Amino acid sequence: NRFYERGIPAPAVHRLSLNFRSAGSIVRLSNALLDIKAALLGLADTEMREHWKYAGRPPLVLEGMREEAVLRGIDLRGAGQAVLVRSEAERDRLRAALASRRVFTISEAKGLEFDAVFLWRYCADPQAAGLWAALAEGRGVEPARAPHLRHELALLYVAVTRARGTLVAWDGETAAALWDIGEVAPLVTRSSEEEALAERWQAVSTPAEWDAQGEYYLSRGHHGAAAECFRNAGNETS
Numbered sequence: 001n002r003f004y005e006r007g008i009p010a011p012a013v014h015r016l017s018l019n020f021r022s023a024g025s026i027v028r029l030s031n032a033l034l035d036i037k038a039a040l041l042g043l044a045d046t047e048m049r050e051h052w053k054y055a056g057r058p059p060l061v062l063e064g065m066r067e068e069a070v071l072r073g074i075d076l077r078g079a080g081q082a083v084l085v086r087s088e089a090e091r092d093r094l095r096a097a098l099a100s101r102r103v104f105t106i107s108e109a110k111g112l113e114f115d116a117v118f119l120w121r122y123c124a125d126p127q128a129a130g131l132w133a134a135l136a137e138g139r140g141v142e143p144a145r146a147p148h149l150r151h152e153l154a155l156l157y158v159a160v161t162r163a164r165g166t167l168v169a170w171d172g173e174t175a176a177a178l179w180d181i182g183e184v185a186p187l188v189t190r191s192s193e194e195e196a197l198a199e200r201w202q203a204v205s206t207p208a209e210w211d212a213q214g215e216y217y218l219s220r221g222h223h224g225a226a227a228e229c230f231r232n233a234g235n236e237t238s
Contacts (some may be wrong), residue, residue: 017048021113023056023165025187030161032183036135037153041146059160059167060200063175064192070170073194076100078203079213079229080115084159086122094120101224106159112220116166116203119159123176128152136180168200207233 003010019027031049062070074083076098083103085091094103103120104112123129131149134141141149156178160167169179169188179188191197205213214229230236 015048017050019050019052021164022052022161023054024052025056025058026160026163026165026167027052029059029184029187030157032187033153033157033160035183036181037150040141041150056165059169059188060196061175061179061188061190062168062170062192062197063190064173065170065194066173069194070197071097073197074098074118074201076102078116079205079209079232081118081201081203082109082114083118083120084109084162085120086124090121101228106155109162110158113162113164115164116201117159117163118201119167119169121171122156122159122169123171123178129176132176132178132181136177166200168197211235
């Protein structure tokens with residue numbers, strides 16, 4: 001637009017496709033979501049597959065675990081950890097259960113990034129569950145439901161790409177059909193063991209790391225999360 005406004009010929013556009021932020025395991029999953037969207041709905045000019053610098057560990061999908069066990073396992077002890085949910089009501093419920101402000105709706109998390117993301121009950125919406133089941137069974141989606149699928153894929157893409165290195169998902173005691181879709185299934189690992197969650201999720205942060213994360217949240221207007229990080233850093237005056 002700037003070139004056009006000045007009457008200057010626009011140079012060729014070169015899109016940068018190497019992702020330095022997220023591990024390859026995260027990028028592969030986000031690429032798979034784009035592949036699904038491309039096949040069923042088409043992609044916008046700005047949507048493209050990415051490459052990565054290091055592989056990382058596959059996202060972990062928990063199944064066969066009750067909510068109480070999952071809540072015990074995701075105690076947010078690392079400064080770079082966050083939980084993402086679909087709705088404000090579920091966000092508020094989990095904030096109370098975890099005694100933490102580092103639970104965000106996916107919409108709130110857009111523009112943020114975290115070392116580790118726990119995706120909580122993404123597929124809880126029954127209507128969305130039907131979409132994933134249709135794709136997992138290879139049935140496709142009716143044209144009338146295409147806008148809903150577009151929304152679901154966009155929201156999931158945002159959630160997945162918030163993670164730098166670790167992504168864990170829990171949909172309830174039964175894993176959602178989303179993780180059975182042909183493009184997605186080979187890219188995740190599954191477990192019903194609390195030890196697997198503990199091993200993947202455990203993290204300990206230094207006061208300096210908590211302080212830095214507090215500044216990160218503060219600069220982006222998430223004051224409750226910032227205050228929590230400053231308290232964990234032992235910095236009560238920030």
